[in-house]
Amino acid sequence: MSEGLSRRLAAAVIVVMACGAMVSAAVPAPQAVAAAAARKVVKIHGAGGVRGLEAYQSGIIVSPAGRVVTALSTVLDAAQIDCVLDDGRRFPASLVGVDPRRELAVLSIEATDLPSFAVDTGERVSVGTRIFAASNLFGVAVGDERVSVQRGVISAVVPLAARRGAAAAAYTGEVYVLDRTTNNPGSPGGAVVDSEGRLVGMLGKELRATATGIWLNYALPVDELAAGIEVAVSGGGGEPSAAPSGSFDPRSLGIVLVPDLLDRTPPFVESVLDDSAAARAGLRADDLVIAIAGRTVASRAAVQQALAAIAPGDPVRLAVIRGGDVVECDCGARPADTGVSP
Amino acid sequence: MRSWQAGGAGLVARAVVAMATSAAVAMAIDVDPAVLDAERARVEVIARASTAAVAIFAGDGAGGSGVLLTRDGYAATNFHVVQPAGPAMRCGLSDGRLYDALLVGIDPTGDLALVKLLGRDDFPVAELADSDEVQVGDFCFAAGNPFLLATDLQPSISAGIVSGVHRYQFPAGTILEYTDCLQVDAAINPGNSGGGLFNAAGRLIGINGRASFEKRGRVNVGAGYAISANQVRNFLGCLRAGRICDHATLGATVSTSADGRVVVSDILESSDAWRRGLRYDDEIVSLAGRPVRTVNAFKNVLGTLPAGWQVPLMVRREGRPQRMLVRLAGIHSAAKLADLVAGGLEPGPDEGRKAVEKFRLPEVVADLYEPRPGYANHRFNVIERDRVGAALAAHRDTLPPGPWVLAGRLEGGEEFRIELADSLASIDLPTGSSSLAVDEPFDRNPAPPGSGGLLAALVVWRRLVTEGPARLGRTAYWGTAPRDPAALGDAAAVDLADVLETSVAGVEARCTVDADGRVLAVDLWTSPDAEPCEVRFAWDAEAGGPAALPTRIDVARGGQAFGRFVVERPAAGEAAR
Numbered sequence: 021m022s023e024g025l026s027r028r029l030a031a032a033v034i035v036v037m038a039c040g041a042m043v044s045a046a047v048p049a050p051q052a053v054a055a056a057a058a059r060k061v062v063k064i065h066g067a068g069g070v071r072g073l074e075a076y077q078s079g080i081i082v083s084p085a086g087r088v089v090t091a092l093s094t095v096l097d098a099a100q101i102d103c104v105l106d107d108g109r110r111f112p113a114s115l116v117g118v119d120p121r122r123e124l125a126v127l128s129i130e131a132t133d134l135p136s137f138a139v140d141t142g143e144r145v146s147v148g149t150r151i152f153a154a155s156n157l158f159g160v161a162v163g164d165e166r167v168s169v170q171r172g173v174i175s176a177v178v179p180l181a182a183r184r185g186a187a188a189a190a191y192t193g194e195v196y197v198l199d200r201t202t203n204n205p206g207s208p209g210g211a212v213v214d215s216e217g218r219l220v221g222m223l224g225k226e227l228r229a230t231a232t233g234i235w236l237n238y239a240l241p242v243d244e245l246a247a248g249i250e251v252a253v254s255g256g257g258g259e260p261s262a263a264p265s266g267s268f269d270p271r272s273l274g275i276v277l278v279p280d281l282l283d284r285t286p287p288f289v290e291s292v293l294d295d296s297a298a299a300r301a302g303l304r305a306d307d308l309v310i311a312i313a314g315r316t317v318a319s320r321a322a323v324q325q326a327l328a329a330i331a332p333g334d335p336v337r338l339a340v341i342r343g344g345d346v347v348e349c350d351c352g353a354r355p356a357d358t359g360v361s362p
Numbered sequence: 363m364r365s366w367q368a369g370g371a372g373l374v375a376r377a378v379v380a381m382a383t384s385a386a387v388a389m390a391i392d393v394d395p396a397v398l399d400a401e402r403a404r405v406e407v408i409a410r411a412s413t414a415a416v417a418i419f420a421g422d423g424a425g426g427s428g429v430l431l432t433r434d435g436y437a438a439t440n441f442h443v444v445q446p447a448g449p450a451m452r453c454g455l456s457d458g459r460l461y462d463a464l465l466v467g468i469d470p471t472g473d474l475a476l477v478k479l480l481g482r483d484d485f486p487v488a489e490l491a492d493s494d495e496v497q498v499g500d501f502c503f504a505a506g507n508p509f510l511l512a513t514d515l516q517p518s519i520s521a522g523i524v525s526g527v528h529r530y531q532f533p534a535g536t537i538l539e540y541t542d543c544l545q546v547d548a549a550i551n552p553g554n555s556g557g558g559l560f561n562a563a564g565r566l567i568g569i570n571g572r573a574s575f576e577k578r579g580r581v582n583v584g585a586g587y588a589i590s591a592n593q594v595r596n597f598l599g600c601l602r603a604g605r606i607c608d609h610a611t612l613g614a615t616v617s618t619s620a621d622g623r624v625v626v627s628d629i630l631e632s633s634d635a636w637r638r639g640l641r642y643d644d645e646i647v648s649l650a651g652r653p654v655r656t657v658n659a660f661k662n663v664l665g666t667l668p669a670g671w672q673v674p675l676m677v678r679r680e681g682r683p684q685r686m687l688v689r690l691a692g693i694h695s696a697a698k699l700a701d702l703v704a705g706g707l708e709p710g711p712d713e714g715r716k717a718v719e720k721f722r723l724p725e726v727v728a729d730l731y732e733p734r735p736g737y738a739n740h741r742f743n744v745i746e747r748d749r750v751g752a753a754l755a756a757h758r759d760t761l762p763p764g765p766w767v768l769a770g771r772l773e774g775g776e777e778f779r780i781e782l783a784d785s786l787a788s789i790d791l792p793t794g795s796s797s798l799a800v801d802e803p804f805d806r807n808p809a810p811p812g813s814g815g816l817l818a819a820l821v822v823w824r825r826l827v828t829e830g831p832a833r834l835g836r837t838a839y840w841g842t843a844p845r846d847p848a849a850l851g852d853a854a855a856v857d858l859a860d861v862l863e864t865s866v867a868g869v870e871a872r873c874t875v876d877a878d879g880r881v882l883a884v885d886l887w888t889s890p891d892a893e894p895c896e897v898r899f900a901w902d903a904e905a906g907g908p909a910a911l912p913t914r915i916d917v918a919r920g921g922q923a924f925g926r927f928v929v930e931r932p933a934a935g936e937a938a939r
Contacts, residue, residue, distance in 0.1 A: 050523065054499035108622070108656070152499075158574045158585055160529055160545060163656045168525040169498050170547040170584055200547055201584035205576060235578055 050152070053217045054169040057154040059106045059135045061167045061211050062088055064113070064127075064156075067098035067279035078155040078167060078209040079103060079127065080222055081136040082249065086111070086129040089139075089249055090209030091225050092118050092269075096125055097279040099291045103129050108164030115293075117252035120269050122191050122244055123225060126252040137211065137219040141246040145196075145220050149174045153202040153239070155210020155223055167210070172200035172237075174220075182227035182236055189227050195238040196221050202237045203227070212239040221245065268328035272355050273336060274298035277309075277320050284319040289340070297336075301349040307340035330354045407564035408503060408519055413486035415505040415517035415557060416479070417454040418463075420447030427506030427517070427557025428453065428477060429566060430487045435461075435479035436602065438594055439556030440571045441468050444475045445703070449731045449739060450724070453479050454515035455486075464727045467601030468738045470702045471539055471609040471693060472665070473571050474589060475556075476601035478742075480726060488558050491565035493590035496544060500524045504548050504570050504586070506557025517557070520582075522548030530658040530665075531572065531587055539609075541665020543587045544568045550586025559588040567591050592856075593666040599842025599858060600668050604742035606699050607841075608669040610690035616646055616660050624654055626677075637893065638686040638921055640677060647676040647683060651851010669693065670840070672847040686921065687847055696736055703738075746839035750860045750875050751830045757879030758827050761910045762935030766824060768911065770930035778927055781938070782824045787817045791925075800825075805868035805888040814895035814919040815869065819886040822864060822871045823897070826881060827910070835866025843874065845882060880910070893920040910934070 060081045068075035079090035088103055090096070101113040111129035118125045145151075151174060156167045176197040182189040196212065203226050210223040221239030229236055240248070270277055274296020278288045287309040292298045309317055312326035313336070330336055336351040416428035416437050426443030430436070437453070444451065444465055453463040466476040479485060496502075503521040511518055526545035546559065550573045559568040568588030576583065600607040613633020619625045624646045629636055646654045649663045650673040667673060669692035676685050694702065734740035765783035772778055776792040788797040789810055796809035796817060804818035822834070831837040842858040844850055849857075859882055864871045870890070874883040884897045896919060899912035911932035917924040 049499070050501075051497045051499035054523070055497075058498065158576075160526060160531070160574075160585065162658060165528070165656075165658065166498060166526065168545060168547075168585065169523065170525055171523045172547075201578075201582065204574070204583055204585065 047215055048217065050171070050215070053213065053215060054152055054154070055166070056135075056217050057152055057211055057213045058166045058169055060137050061106070061154045061156070062129075063104040063159075063161060063167065064088075064090055064095060064101060064209060065104065066095040066101045068095055068281065073279075073281055074159065074205045076156060076159045076206050078207060078211075078223070080209065080211045080219070081134050082139050084132065084134050084136050086131040086134060087116070087136075088113065088127040088129060089222065089245065089252075090125055090127060091222070092120065092123045092125040093208055093225055094279050094281070095208075096127075097277065097290065099276070101127065103127065104163065105131070105134070106164070106166060115271065117255050118269055118271060119248035119251040120190060122193075122240060122248035122251070123189070124222070124240070124245070124248040124252065126249055137213075139219060139242060139246045139249060141243045144177065144241050144243065145174060145214055147174055147176055149220070150215045151196075151198065151212050151220060152215075153198065153200065153207075153210055153212050153223060155202070155204075155207040157202075157204040157207045157210070159206045170200045170202055172198045172202065175199045177241075180224075180227075180236075180238065181230045183230050184225065184227055188230065189225075191224075191240070193244055194241060195224065196241055198237040198239060200237060201235075202239075203235070219245075268324060268354075270323065270327055273327075273351050275303060275351075277323065280320045285321070287317060287320045287323040297351045297355075298349070301338075301351045302347075303338065303340065303349050303351070304342065307342050307347070309338055309340050310346070311339035313337055327354065332356045404562070407560070407562065408505070410486075411488060411503070411505050411558065411560045411564045412456050412517050412519070414488040415456060415507075417507040417510075417512040417515055417517065418443055418447075418477070418556060419452045419454070419510075420444060421451070422446065423510070425451075425507065425510050426553055426555040427570070429505070429556075429558035429569065430455075430479070430485050431490070431566075431598070433485055433487060434483050435463075435481075435485050436466065437463070437477050437479060438558075438569050438598075439475050439477060440569065441470050441473045441475045441703075442571075443556040444468070444477060449733075450727045451477065453477070454512060455479075456516055458515055460515070462724055462727050464731055465738050466742045467604050467607060468703060469597050469601060469607040469609070470699065472589065472593065472597060472607075473540070474569065474594065474597055474601065474607075475738075476598070478730075480730075488560070488564075488566040490591045490595055491561055491563075491567045493544065493567045493592045496524055496527055496561065496567050496590075498524050498527060501562040502544075502546055502548055502559055502567065504546070504550060504554055504557055504559050506554040506570060508549070508551035508553040510553045520549035520551075520554075522546050525585065528659070528662050529587060530662050539665060540572055540587050540589065542590055542593060542662035543572075544590055546570075546586050546588065547584050548586060549582040550588075551582050552580050554586070569594055590666065595858075596666055596671075596856065597668055597841075599860065600840070602742060602746055603839045603841045604737045604739045604746075605841065606703060606736060606738055608692035608694050608699055610664055610667040610669045610671060611693045612640075612649075612664060612675070612688065613691055614640060616657055618657055619645075624657055624660055632891075633691065634689040635675065635686075638675075638688050639684065640675065640686065640688070641679070644677040644679050644684075647678050648851065649673065649675055651849075664690075668841065668843075671843050673844075673850055674848055700735065743839050746860075747831050747837065747862065750839060750862060750879075751832055753877065753879035754827055754830060754875060754881075755879070757910055758830075761827075762937075763828075764935035765938045766911060767931070767933045767938040768915070768927070768929045769932075770928045773926040773928070778925075780820065780927070782820055787821045787824075789817055801867075803868040804866070804886075808888045808895070812919070813917060813924050814893055815886045815888050816895055816897065816917055816924065818867070818869055818888070819871065819884045819895050819897045822866060822869070822873065822886060823881050823884050823899075825866075826862070826864070826873055831862050831864070835864050837862055837864040837866075839863075840872065845874065845876065895919050895924075 062079045079088040103113045113127040116126040153170045174196045180195045208225045212221040274293035275298045276291045278290045289307040338349045414430040419425045424446040428437040428439035450464045461479040463479045468475045505517040531540035570588045572587040574585040614629035617627040626644045654660045732741040768780040779790040798817040808815040840861040840863040845857040845859040862873045871886040885894045887894045898916040900914040902913040915927040
């Protein structure tokens with residue numbers, strides 16, 4: 021009764037506060053924006069769970085037919101990736117493709133009529149824009165529990181100069197810097213929406229500023245997101261690669277390696293994508309990669325480096341150990357730094 | 363390098379804009395009056411909430427926050443805030459004054475504690491809201507003492523939105539389990555613990571107590587958690603009892619079945635749930651009136667309930683719904699609870715003295731502190747017991763002295779007569795008559811047959827009313843429990859009533875008393891493992907006779923009705939003779 025009335029009044033006050041000087045009857049209540057955004061974000065479960073690497077992150081549903089965009093991370097280094105929807109339904113996801121430069125990946129789940137975001141590549145929003153960030157930070161939401169929603173403001177639009185550990189972040193284009201601590205474990209792949217619920221960006225991986233070492237709270241703007249999705253789904257039709265060496269993704273050849281969880285993770289093959297160059301070359305799951313183009317590789321990171329060192333178009337020859345024997349596999353020409361061939 | 367500088371500049375520019383006063387902005391641009399009104403309202407709400415915020419100093423650099431709930435100084439905080447303090451602490455309010463305060467009750471599992479500030483009877487208070495109404499996206503703010511910054515006793519305010527509701531947080535290396543909590547992006551830092559989380563109307567929706575801290579150090583990273591106001595409300599009575607409170611267990615564990623239902627995967631045959639008919643593979647539909655669709659939801663509901671409550675449980679078996687009322691047992695044994703809070707809160711007789719010496723309690727505080735096993739501070743139990751005693755006495759005074767006679771018809775139309783005198787209680791039923799001498803051991807005479815001790819329960823009831831709790835066997839204040847457990851979930855707010863716990867003449871009884879001093883219910887156990895005799899009293903305002911005597915008595919045992927006694931001719935004293 022009076023509780024209900026005071027709630028409605030409170031809601032009215034919030035609406036007024038949320039839209040500041042631009043009071044407009046058209047701006048929906050923040051509760052409605054938060055709920056609508058959270059419905060279009062999935063909880064992703066994959067590899068990890070040890071040594072400070074989470075086995076979960078977030079993803080944005082970008083088509084009613086089950087296309088999900090997320091951050092490219094070790095969570096996706098798994099034979100099985102699961103997406104859990106807002107209603108608790110769990111779907112295995114397949115990797116459609118990746119954009120290593122923007123460090124994003126596109127997944128697909130076999131679902132229909134999903135609530136989804138339009139990836140509208142209109143103008144960028146300006147500094148000072150109020151936003152909501154919806155993500156499964158710290159994995160607090162499980163099953164049908166709704167992902168977390170934070171509120172903030174876009175503080176700056178700047179080129180990203182960041183690192184993870186000693187490695188520089190691959191993406192150096194512009195990002196939205198946010199004033200809330202949005203980029204936490206589990207946040208990567210979360211949606212950033214404006215006060216009307218339009219998708220304006222995607223939360224990126226946890227990174228520190230190169231200059232200061234400070235943890236960054238940032239999002240990839242939606243136009244970059246759209247371009248990245250294009251690269252990932254077209255499997256190479258995109259733009260010229262600007263990826264720095266070391267960022268070549270073995271999945272481009274159809275090779276899924278075990279999750280890189282240790283300092284020197286042995287480069288075992290987790291799985292081989294169907295109908296890929298690696299599959300045609302006879303590579304199999306559980307093969308241990310020992311050499312690439314005649315150079316020995318002792319870790320998963322070394323495999324990535326060695327592959328990156330091969331110029332696009334040059335042959336990729338692997339030596340693997342299988343059942344105690346050394347087996348040579350010729351994976352054909354190295355593709356550009358793009359997604360997996362469909 | 364460049365990116366960060368640019369980012370920093372952007373932040374600075376924005377901060378300057380934000381810091382400019384509304385007046386200055388109003389001069390520069392035409393601000394809608396509604397915005398200025400909203401801002402003014404928010405400033406007022408925060409100012410009012412700040413007056414109820416407590417800065418707790420627990421000694422040796424420890425401390426945290428609290429929030430005042432009653433005019434006479436009861437304030438809620440976290441167990442982990444008061445744990446280092448022992449029985450006494452000092453509390454600062456935004457009026458700039460320091461108050462002596464002492465520990466009242468604790469709930470170690472739920473990380474709650476109740477303290478009492480001394481020296482005023484007109485403390486500013488925060489009003490508990492219905493936290494089940496809170497939605498993701500709601501504006502909220504925390505008022506507290508982060509990093510113990512409040513050396514001037516003024517609370518720090520951090521604002522944000524509610525990020526999640528009904529969150530379940532596993533006990534992280536401790537027993538402090540956060541169930542059904544609110545998640546906020548308002549900054550919750552060390553020192554905010556125990557402080558209030560308020561909604562846009564300035565009403566209390568939770569007690570801040572935990573945050574996700576990780577590799578970035580023990581500072582806010584955008585995910586703070588608050589114990590819901592509704593959980594606080596459920597435990598408040600037990601805390602006021604000065605007890606070390608325990609949380610509830612159903613005596614059964616649940617898991618998710620292959621088709622996504624929440625089903626009973628294990629159950630103790632000694633549990634009340636088993637006796638009420640809960641079995642393996644039963645699907646849990648609702649608990650305490652709240653729907654259960656996931657294991658977390660089950661844990662969430664259970665986590666908000668004190669051990670000892672009776673709550674409705676709805677299950678589905680082979681497609682058919684079944685409803686039962688179950689008594690919830692405690693998660694921990696008394697000894698285990700004592701271990702958990704070790705560190706001066708549960709002292710033995712000697713340690714109690716030591717604790718008092720150690721903290722050199724001011725006299726005004728020492729008079730209000732009494733250590734006793736099972737209690738954080740037994741003195742408050744006596745205070746609460748006497749409060750209920752005063753209500754019972756006011757009620758008793760409407761009755762003339764002498765025997766009580768309750769005569770009327772059972773539901774089937776047969777006559778009954780109950781007489782309760784100072785030395786003997788008797789009952790005449792169609793099936794026969796029984797009696798109970800007031801000085802015999804009640805546990806040996808659970809008359810009338812099949813009732814589990816109805817006469818004993820009625821004697822306990824009458825003695826409680828006529829003699830008062832202080833003179834009836836060993837009687838303690840237990841706390842509060844739902845006035846009508848079966849109705850839990852039907853109404854938005856839980857209607858709570860005081861409960862007294864009595865040990866007398868070989869039996870244990872729990873008596874529910876309303877604010878007017880009317881005894882609503884007596885549950886009586888002739889042995890700890892026996893099914894209790896459950897007696898419920900009802901009043902019909904239209905009926906004649908002494909207002910203190912009930913017009914209907916419902917008696918049940920083991921989930922089966924023993925009888926409904928419609929009292930047509932209640933009488934007391936001379937009229938009864």
